[in-house]
């Protein structure tokens with residue numbers, strides 16, 4: 001399991017939530033397509049998503 005969008009980014013309504021959700025999806029999709037396992041894909045995605 002992993003999180004993206006509002007579920008992953010606790011923040012006030014600043015008008016950027018959709019941008020964060022789309023950016024998360026744009027990074028998670030290629031990670032899933034290009035990794036040997038789902039676990040590796042999620043770990044790679046979370047490495048950049050979590051600091052964001």
Ligand SMILES: Cc1cc2nc3c(=O)[nH]c(=O)nc-3n(C[C@H](O)[C@H](O)[C@H](O)COP(=O)(O)OP(=O)(O)OC[C@H]3O[C@@H](n4cnc5c(N)ncnc54)[C@H](O)[C@@H]3O)c2cc1C
Nearest residue numbers: 004005006007008012013014015016017018019020021022
């Ligand atoms: C009034 C308002 C104005 C906004 N204006 C902007 C703006 O101008 N620009 C901008 O970038 N962002 C804006 N945002 C923020 C933006 O709407 C969110 O950041 C964005 O929709 C997050 O997308 P998401 O897919 O993460 O979550 P959501 O769009 O909330 O999608 C979550 C989905 O999960 C469903 N769900 C919930 N629980 C369950 C369950 N148990 N089982 C199955 N489905 C479930 C919900 O019904 C919903 O469809 C605004 C938000 C609000 C409230």
